[in-house]
Amino acid sequence: MLISEQQTRRPLRVSLTPLIDVVFILLLFFMLSSSFVRFQQIEFSSSADDESSVSAAPDESHRVLLHADGEVSVNEQRFNVDDPALSEQLKQWLEKAVTVTVTAEADASVQRLVSLLDHLRQQGITQLDLSESWQP
Amino acid sequence: MSLLRTERKAKTRNSDDDMIPMINIVFLLLIFFMIAGQITPRSDDMSLPSSISEAELAESEIEITVAADGVLQLNGEAVQGELSESLNRLKTDEKTVVICRVHSSLPASTLDPVLRAVRALGVSRLQIATELAS
Known part of the structure; x- marks a missing residue:
């Protein structure tokens, strides 16, 4: 009897400390597990019927070959990426609105491939296709 | 008289009251990280091109x-x-x-x-x- 009386009379004081503990743990969890990096992408619109051209010889027209050292070959001519002659060739393709197929040498790194794709996009070529790598 | 009242007030205040501004800020941070951050599996050895x-x-x-x-x-x-x-x-x-x-x-x-x-x-x-x- 005495106990219950005491309980009802005592002012209800909820301590905030456990709540803060939990909130801190949640805060730490969200701080450590969330990432704010926004990713970008490069898109290829490869036609599904392109399968036949994959096995075709890499000297096909509208094809850019990427070498492992970062240089590119177009029509069996080797260019530096910044070569104006290459830009000229790309401009011609751009006027014809063709899909440019990019083929990388098996040893060329993905970063190099992406850089080349960036370069082609900068030249205005947006219809890009990626084919399987090529072993020299 | 007024002195007596403030004294009584100070007595009823407990240490939790001082923490309320901090909890406000912590809650704000929590909500910010919950909404703005994306939870992705961490892979430190992954570097995208x-x-x-x-x-x-x-x-x-x-x-x-x-x-x-x-x-x-x-x-x-x-x-x-x-x-x-x-x-x-x-x-x-x-x-x-x-x-x-x-x-x-x-x-x-x-x-x-x-x-x-x-x-x-x-x-x-x-x-x-x-x-x-x-």
Whole structure:
């Protein structure tokens, strides 16, 4: 009897400390597990019927070959990426609105491939296709 | 008289009251991180190729990851056997976008199985995830 009386009379004081503990743990969890990096992408619109051209010889027209050292070959001519002659060739393709197929040498790194794709996009070529790598 | 009242007030105040502004701030931070941050599995050895492309990476049901050691993962699970077999189990149509996250220093030949599988699937849109070059 005495106990219950005491309980009802005592002012209800909820301590905030456990709540803060939990909130801190949640805060730490969200701080450590969330990432704010926004990713970008490069898109290829490869036609599904392109399968036949994959096995075709890499000297096909509208094809850019990427070498492992970062240089590119177009029509069996080797260019530096910044070569104006290459830009000229790309401009011609751009006027014809063709899909440019990019083929990388098996040893060329993905970063190099992406850089080349960036370069082609900068030249205005947006219809890009990626084919399987090529072993020299 | 007034002195007596303030004294009594000070007595009833407990240490929790001083913490309320702090809790407010902590709650604000918590809500900020909950809403603004995206929870992604951390993989520190994954460095995506940097690119100037500004097209945002879309959400997709099919995500192929090629880790630094060349191990293929499909939607976060390691691929057993052929990639195209695992892909065939997923529902796809012409509108499906396949996202490929590939480590930047891997040779381009590591993309071959991905390209083959995606072509075999009949999906026409493949996106390679990149990080914006700073």
